[in-house]
Amino acid sequence: MSHTVLVCDDAIFMRTMISDILTQAGFEVVGEAESGVQAVDKYRQLKPDLVTMDIVMPDMGGIEAVREICKTDPDAKILMCSAMGQQALVVEAIQAGAKDFVVKPFQPSRVLEAVQRVLG
Amino acid sequence: MDVSRYAALFLAESREHLSACNQLLLEWEREPSATRQVGGLFRAIHTIKGMGATMGYAGVADLAHRLENLLDALRQRTVPPAPAVFQLLFRSVDALTTSVEGAVVGAEPPADERLAADLDAAAAGIASAAPRSPDASPAVPGDTRLAEDGQVRPVQVALRRGAVMRGARAALVVARAESLGVVSALRPPVTQFDSQDFDGRFSFRLASAASDEQILVALRSAGDVESVRYEEDPADAQSPGQSRQIRVDLGRLDALMKQVGELVVAKNRLGVLASGSSDPALSEVSDRIARLVSEMQAEVIAARMTPVGEVLERFPRLVRDLSLELGKRIRFDVEGDEIELDRSILDEIGQPLLHLIRNAADHGIERPEQRAAAGKSEEGRILLSASRERNYVALRLSDDGRGIDREAVLAKARREGLIDGSADALSDDLLLRVLARPGFSTAEAVSGVSGRGVGVDVVVTRVRALGGTIEVRSDLGRGTTFTIRVPLTLAIVRALLASAGGERYAVPLAYVAETVEFDPRSVTAVRDREALLVRERVIPTVHLRELVRNQPRPAPPRAPTVILEIGDRRVALVVDALMGQQDIVVEPFDAPRGMPPFVGGATILADGSPALILDAAALV
Numbered sequence: 001m002s003h004t005v006l007v008c009d010d011a012i013f014m015r016t017m018i019s020d021i022l023t024q025a026g027f028e029v030v031g032e033a034e035s036g037v038q039a040v041d042k043y044r045q046l047k048p049d050l051v052t053m054d055i056v057m058p059d060m061g062g063i064e065a066v067r068e069i070c071k072t073d074p075d076a077k078i079l080m081c082s083a084m085g086q087q088a089l090v091v092e093a094i095q096a097g098a099k100d101f102v103v104k105p106f107q108p109s110r111v112l113e114a115v116q117r118v119l120g
Numbered sequence: 121m122d123v124s125r126y127a128a129l130f131l132a133e134s135r136e137h138l139s140a141c142n143q144l145l146l147e148w149e150r151e152p153s154a155t156r157q158v159g160g161l162f163r164a165i166h167t168i169k170g171m172g173a174t175m176g177y178a179g180v181a182d183l184a185h186r187l188e189n190l191l192d193a194l195r196q197r198t199v200p201p202a203p204a205v206f207q208l209l210f211r212s213v214d215a216l217t218t219s220v221e222g223a224v225v226g227a228e229p230p231a232d233e234r235l236a237a238d239l240d241a242a243a244a245g246i247a248s249a250a251p252r253s254p255d256a257s258p259a260v261p262g263d264t265r266l267a268e269d270g271q272v273r274p275v276q277v278a279l280r281r282g283a284v285m286r287g288a289r290a291a292l293v294v295a296r297a298e299s300l301g302v303v304s305a306l307r308p309p310v311t312q313f314d315s316q317d318f319d320g321r322f323s324f325r326l327a328s329a330a331s332d333e334q335i336l337v338a339l340r341s342a343g344d345v346e347s348v349r350y351e352e353d354p355a356d357a358q359s360p361g362q363s364r365q366i367r368v369d370l371g372r373l374d375a376l377m378k379q380v381g382e383l384v385v386a387k388n389r390l391g392v393l394a395s396g397s398s399d400p401a402l403s404e405v406s407d408r409i410a411r412l413v414s415e416m417q418a419e420v421i422a423a424r425m426t427p428v429g430e431v432l433e434r435f436p437r438l439v440r441d442l443s444l445e446l447g448k449r450i451r452f453d454v455e456g457d458e459i460e461l462d463r464s465i466l467d468e469i470g471q472p473l474l475h476l477i478r479n480a481a482d483h484g485i486e487r488p489e490q491r492a493a494a495g496k497s498e499e500g501r502i503l504l505s506a507s508r509e510r511n512y513v514a515l516r517l518s519d520d521g522r523g524i525d526r527e528a529v530l531a532k533a534r535r536e537g538l539i540d541g542s543a544d545a546l547s548d549d550l551l552l553r554v555l556a557r558p559g560f561s562t563a564e565a566v567s568g569v570s571g572r573g574v575g576v577d578v579v580v581t582r583v584r585a586l587g588g589t590i591e592v593r594s595d596l597g598r599g600t601t602f603t604i605r606v607p608l609t610l611a612i613v614r615a616l617l618a619s620a621g622g623e624r625y626a627v628p629l630a631y632v633a634e635t636v637e638f639d640p641r642s643v644t645a646v647r648d649r650e651a652l653l654v655r656e657r658v659i660p661t662v663h664l665r666e667l668v669r670n671q672p673r674p675a676p677p678r679a680p681t682v683i684l685e686i687g688d689r690r691v692a693l694v695v696d697a698l699m700g701q702q703d704i705v706v707e708p709f710d711a712p713r714g715m716p717p718f719v720g721g722a723t724i725l726a727d728g729s730p731a732l733i734l735d736a737a738a739l740v
Contacts (some may be wrong), residue, residue, distance in 0.1 A: 114343065
């Protein structure tokens, strides 16, 4: 059975792109969230194997969402999606419990490597 | 073995550990489900226990041992991190601090029996309610705890060249290591991972029961790991971002600074001699010495630099206690604690900051119900941030509390005749001047005024004495921000340049209240002394030309005048001309015989010519 994924990003463009990359690699995108609050809700509902999380989102940012999710599930496999220059935030996200990160602009191979590491 | 000579070292290290404990407790309390902090706490207390026992401080060792037992139970999750437990932990860290400080001066306080009993009950009582699995732990925890975590390994990691976002990757490796055991002695620290200089190499110690192979697999799974080696980092001394450190008594650095200062004076004299000589070899040597001395001066100044975090780190704990005491909810954050400042300035700045923080918590932040009624979040926020601004460090303390009611302050200031009646609005500058009046609004709390006057005069005086400046911005209902700017080092200050009798003088800007024009028509007298009437205030005058040359005063035409101010005292310094502002390097001054007392030092101006620095304190 393929792994399930929850994609969290406030930009439709990014969600679509990440979904495409993962779907083509055989993952099943079971949900999308466009805010931190939604991400936390949907994580609880869907219990996905993997979450991709944008850092800057309205209504609770990605880091706060990681913290919330890890509170109930410390083993949650969350992959941060960050942009250049957000290193300090990524470090914070990792300390909050994120398991890996990828840097925009995304190269499909990089994203999949990170996903393998997280699920590995 | 005589261990008494290690007392200072014991004290310094214990203080560091205790301060770290407070920090960790605060973080943990905010997020009790986190597991990272308990390891750090345990290690710190364990270290103090070992050091205390070695020094023969029985009370320290005993208290640390009991505390360690409780931390152990917390780490094993046999005791849940409940609010009462945090209270107990904070209480114990305080008691341990008292014990450590007392022991070093030969006055160990008597054992706090109740605290000891509470600790034992917390560790044992609840542990029996939730029995451990048989293989979990030995009968005497604590003593063997670190060993029980398995081996402590030194670990060196290098990331791949070209790894994207090295700092974040390194943090990920550390997180992986933490999932296996307790990480300590991380170098460089996480706060420096974000630095441009971080080259992707870092080291730490890992106490873990996992095998070498398991650790290797876990660390590599973080990605972009080039190599993992289990050995001490031999390149500590050379590699950037990872510096080896020794403790140096501040007195030594002061002495070194003074020596360098004298060297500078000697160098300057040599320079003068060389320029008057026709021997090219002498000029060459003189130039070389000049270069070496200024490099040395820079090194000594750098050695005195200390991260402001060393002073700021005690504040979060303080705000926590204050907020409990006041029945308020306050979140306190510190930013920029890695910014560096001259140690002697840093030591001086703590007290004024403390004053402002107390004011913010006490008068600025409203009670939760008041905040809710005003449409704010119930938790108030105080932010202390440090940032570097050229040759200054700015320390900003902002709160999102009720702000200062200017109308009320203005009314009160008017009533007390602090400002003239024509002013109908308070600018931020004027507001600070009013608040900084000694005793303003201390006794009778004006309703609606936040009472910010309390002690602000003390703060302003201290900051100015350091050559610093202070500003306030306040929005009613939205909060108040105080900005303190202090020079990076006492050796560099901003000054106003003035001339008199053909010489140039530098007046440290910290003491300049304003500049006005000397107008013979506003001259009056106070106790037989000439004085100037500035906005209905009588200020005694000093004519710089008269002072320095003993020249009789020419018929006073209109002349620029600098109003100097220290605390509440003022003097009007009449000069020939003002020549703008400049950052000046204060050269330590070997005063020649007969140098008048109002000269506080000398400096070389940007154009290379020398100028004397006026000591405002001697004039006012």
